[in-house]
Amino acid sequence: MVRQTRHQPAELDNIDRKILGALSEDSSRSYAELSEIANLSAPAVHDRVKRLKRDGVIKGTVAVLDGCKLGRTLLTFLVVDTSSYSATRELLKFAERPEVEELHTVAGDGCVLVKVRAIDTEALESFLMEIQSLEGVRAVRSYITLSTFIERGPAPIPAA
Known part of the structure; x- marks a missing residue:
């Protein structure tokens, strides 16, 4: 097969x-x-x-945790603009951080999209300073989430 x-x-x-x-x-x-x-x-x-x-369709079996009940109430999306591919790859070191839920390279205005769930604004600010201190990071835009209406993975419906 x-x-x-x-x-x-x-x-x-x-x-x-x-x-x-x-x-x-x-x-x-x-x-x-x-x-x-x-x-x-x-x-x-x-x-x-x-x-x-x-076949990799089921990547894992996990419990879906409530970030707010775990004390991580500040959900933020970061768009990180880097000057080079190596700078973009350097952001992968943040993948092991507990506050990082997702990390994607993207097309458009930025290079990397990071989903971060921080404890508070001070923790977010500290995290932002770490990212901004990386060589090759030109800019970081933050989008703090006020409400979440839906958050889920892909549905097993037929592809169009």
């Missing part, structure tokens, strides 16, 4: 999508529960989940 590349969509049928939808709602569901949803036996569901993991 040919393994999927990162950008090549996996071949999914409607049963796979039912399983993925159920797991995306609650990843702690048992194979027995999933088998009822998918109308398959539990061993058949287990085989499908194993394949979905092997």
Whole structure:
């Protein structure tokens, strides 16, 4: 069997999508529960989940935590403009920081988009100073979130 590349969509049928939808709602569901949803036996569901993991469709099983209840109430998106590719790559050192939830290279006005969830404005300011002190960082624009209406991963619907 040919393994999927990162950008090549996996071949999914409607049963796979039912399983993925159920797991995306609650990843702690048992194979027995999933088998009822998918109308398959539990061993058949287990085989499908194993394949979905092997093919990289399921990247991990995690608990979705509430940042505010963990004391990280200040959600901010940063657009970082760098002068070179090496400066952009230098930002990857922030990937291990607990306040960094996402880090993306982007097209447009900036080079890197960083989703940061800080404890307070002082912690955010300290984080911003670290980024701004990197050689090759030309500018950082901050967008502090006031309300979050939806925050989720991709839905297992057919690609258009």
